[in-house]
Amino acid sequence: MAQRRADNIRETLEHLIITGEFSDGDRLDETRLSEHFSVSRTPLREALQMLAASGLLELRPRRGAYVRHPGIIELVQMFEVMAELEGMCGRLAARRLTDEDLIALKGSATACEKALQTGDADAYYRENEQFHSLLYAASGNGFLAEEARRLQRRLQPFRRMQLHVRGRMQQSMAEHQRILAALEKGDAAVVESELKGHIAVQGERFNDLMAHYDRSNKRRTQ
């Protein structure tokens, strides 16, 4: 991919869609957008196709590009898959972990703890993401790591919301510690189940989460 402009536009649009600037079902007008970005329709269309490929848009032939936000059912399903992938990463990592991996993971966990103590949810979110990415890499399966990152990215805004649920950050941190301990012992089964739970809880607690989601939706729709 990655011709300069098309890729920049993709990134910007992706952000706008993910942060909810565009609502589900919105139609993206090529001409309007190309004027907005001061480019021709050619690179803009390339951006739209990339977004469609990653599932953020639906391209209906001769009809246009429509924003496609996952509904609650689809979100639960995505978290279900994410839990499985993370569990798999953990299971493999427990067997294949290198010393460098462990050091990096511990460093990341420390950074998480620091963010937790200062109460900086954004920083915690970033460090948490880093912790999980390191774990994916530690699985020793590059393809799995890529797939996990892809889905992580897709679920990004929803995982972020989770952190605003009362007490979730503390619980998340405790889970990280248990995961690290089990990893160090090489206990694949525990790592796998801890990680599955660590993610699955986000799907299961969706009532809380959707309350937040709906309210932020309403706020921006008004």
Add this chain to the structure above:
Amino acid sequence: MAQRRADNIRETLEHLIITGEFSDGDRLDETRLSEHFSVSRTPLREALQMLAASGLLELRPRRGAYVRHPGIIELVQMFEVMAELEGMCGRLAARRLTDEDLIALKGSATACEKALQTGDADAYYRENEQFHSLLYAASGNGFLAEEARRLQRRLQPFRRMQLHVRGRMQQSMAEHQRILAALEKGDAAVVESELKGHIAVQGERFNDLMAHYDRSNKRRTQ
């Protein structure tokens, strides 16, 4: 997606890449290809980007599109993930299976058996693919089913090769029967482990498979 021409071209090119008409590292010339397909470069480029999005090409900015075949390591990793996803589908399906799902799966298994008895490897391949697709759907998780199908599609040519390994078809059929039996009993753990094994064996027996692969590669390179 799916503007008429770009999508047709994508399909054709995908076939050419998957069947090995293009080798790893081959550079695809936009002008040459657009002349070959009697279209302009615009829809052709769209096709290239779709192929890049699904991992069949690498688009290096200002350098062109390069065919990207998975190496043996990546293939093993992909099968490892496929096994996990199939196992997950099976586990969920054991819990969520409807009567219609079971009937459809049984029908598909019967069709597999018929193909096996007539020794028609192509038919067996098709019916086998159908059996697995039905299983994905039976998981009750549409997102998981889509992801599984995506990866199945990507591994298609390599799974197909497996069937030419001596005795693999018979073994595969027996595994299907055991999976069906466990599904009917609702034994999620057995279904999951049977399916994991059913796929993982393909990754593990990669020495046999690669012997075939290399020979067919050599044959067409000459």
Add this chain to the structure above:
DNA sequence: AAGAGAATTTTTGTATACAAGAGAGTTGGC
């Protein structure tokens, strides 16, 4: 003669121009 640098050529990336399908609005018929 070999290597570095400049000019040329080739190829990708972007803009614009053109074609054609979908949708809305209008008009004619019943």
Add this chain to the structure above:
DNA sequence: GCCAACTCTCTTGTATACAAAAATTCTCTT
């Protein structure tokens, strides 16, 4: 007065034209 068909417009899909960056070749110098 309502429905249907036709036209007109608007938007997408495709072709072509243009710009800019690599790659290649040629030349000049050492």
